[in-house]
Amino acid sequence: MELRNLLLICFLITVLSSCSSQKTLQPTLVKSETSSVNKQKTKVDRPMYAMVIHAGAGTILKENITEEEEYYYKRALYAALQSGEVILENGGTALNAVEITIKYLEDIPLFNAGKGAVFTNAGINELDASIMDGNTLNAGAVGGVTNIKNPISAAIEVMKNSNHVMLVGKGAEEFAAKQGLELVEPDYFKTDARWESLQNAKAKEKDTGAILEDNPDWKFGTVGCVALDQFGNIVAGTSTGGMTNKRYNRIGDSPIIGAGTYANNETCGVSCTGHGEYFIRYTVAHDVSAIMEYTGASLEEASQQVVMEKLVKAKGSGGLVALDKDGNISMTFNTPGMYRGYVKPGERFVAIYKEESPE
Numbered sequence: 120m121e122l123r124n125l126l127l128i129c130f131l132i133t134v135l136s137s138c139s140s141q142k143t144l145q146p147t148l149v150k151s152e153t154s155s156v157n158k159q160k161t162k163v164d165r166p167m168y169a170m171v172i173h174a175g176a177g178t179i180l181k182e183n184i185t186e187e188e189e190y191y192y193k194r195a196l197y198a199a200l201q202s203g204e205v206i207l208e209n210g211g212t213a214l215n216a217v218e219i220t221i222k223y224l225e226d227i228p229l230f231n232a233g234k235g236a237v238f239t240n241a242g243i244n245e246l247d248a249s250i251m252d253g254n255t256l257n258a259g260a261v262g263g264v265t266n267i268k269n270p271i272s273a274a275i276e277v278m279k280n281s282n283h284v285m286l287v288g289k290g291a292e293e294f295a296a297k298q299g300l301e302l303v304e305p306d307y308f309k310t311d312a313r314w315e316s317l318q319n320a321k322a323k324e325k326d327t328g329a330i331l332e333d334n335p336d337w338k339f340g341t342v343g344c345v346a347l348d349q350f351g352n353i354v355a356g357t358s359t360g361g362m363t364n365k366r367y368n369r370i371g372d373s374p375i376i377g378a379g380t381y382a383n384n385e386t387c388g389v390s391c392t393g394h395g396e397y398f399i400r401y402t403v404a405h406d407v408s409a410i411m412e413y414t415g416a417s418l419e420e421a422s423q424q425v426v427m428e429k430l431v432k433a434k435g436s437g438g439l440v441a442l443d444k445d446g447n448i449s450m451t452f453n454t455p456g457m458y459r460g461y462v463k464p465g466e467r468f469v470a471i472y473k474e475e476s477p478e
């Protein structure tokens with residue numbers, strides 16, 4: 120019942136949202152002058168804008184999802200893309216597009232960010248988020264917050280209106296309140312489905328002594344977005360509830376710049392989802408950018424190297440979405456599925472399972 124109700128609410132939100140904009144179907148190209156690693160100037164056709172999103176990776180198998188559920192998940196991904204695309208096609212900034220898109224994903228209860236976040240072992244929701252601006256290399260993040268309705272907006276406030284990069288816990292909440300962000304009662308984030316997942320995780324832990332990384336059923340429902348705007352600026356953002364049954368104020372990769380999020384106009388923007396401890400140790404988001412910068416590899420080559428080689432070797436599961444300064448997109452994951460999608464002028468794609476790819 121609970122899931123049906125959630126899906127119905129999401130459907131209504133997505134229908135309303137899709138009524139609010141018209142899609143541009145004509146591909147638009149702008150000539151951009153880009154410098155490659157060896158400083159040679161080359162003319163590249165890049166799309167006027169591009170945006171890519173994820174809403175978590177993990178053991179997401181077709182046999183475990185009904186057609187109805189699949190439809191609503193995909194509708195939600197389309198609606199999220201649409202909310203950011205409206206901004207980008209009208210000349211808005213990548214920062215604005217990323218904030219609006221992530222807020223949309225935080226507000227619907229389907230994904231592990233904002234409302235619908237997973238529970239800690241103590242039965243509360245502790246949220247993490249981060250943002251990075253590839254033009255200035257400025258960044259902001261919040262960790263372990265419990266009453267900020269949209270953690271992504273708090274991360275943006277940290278970036279724009281503080282001298283710091285990361286604020287956590289009570290201090291972050293106090294700062295968000297001072298900035299006038301919307302605060303909610305902590306139980307706003309609660310959904311029955313996530314509560315049940317916590318009970319299941321605890322039961323398994325008791326039965327098998329399993330720790331976080333031993334559970335094959337983990338699904339990482341973090342949300343993330345990377346956008347390239349008409350000015351050639353790249354912004355990346357990520358927002359999450361972390362991992363079910365986490366303890367001791369554990370914080371994962373999502374609010375850590377260079378691990379879960381990174382952006383640099385010279386290379387690419389990246390947002391990750393997966394088992395955060397590995398993404399922190401392997402500085403995954405920055406590694407993709409660094410490989411491009413130091414070796415001249417393409418975005419896809421760099422993403423494959425990090426996610427399919429380094430992380431697989433380390434047994435770190437998850438994936439990432441990324442785009443480069445020329446609007447190329449990568450959606451790379453080493454799990455059975457990842458909620459994902461991208462939009463460019465005239466192109467729109469969403470998918471869940473591994474075997475789905477843009478024609």
Ligand code: ASP
Binds near residue numbers: 176231360372394396
């Ligand atoms: N990366 C997140 C974390 O470890 C979890 C996720 O991607 O869902 O906190």
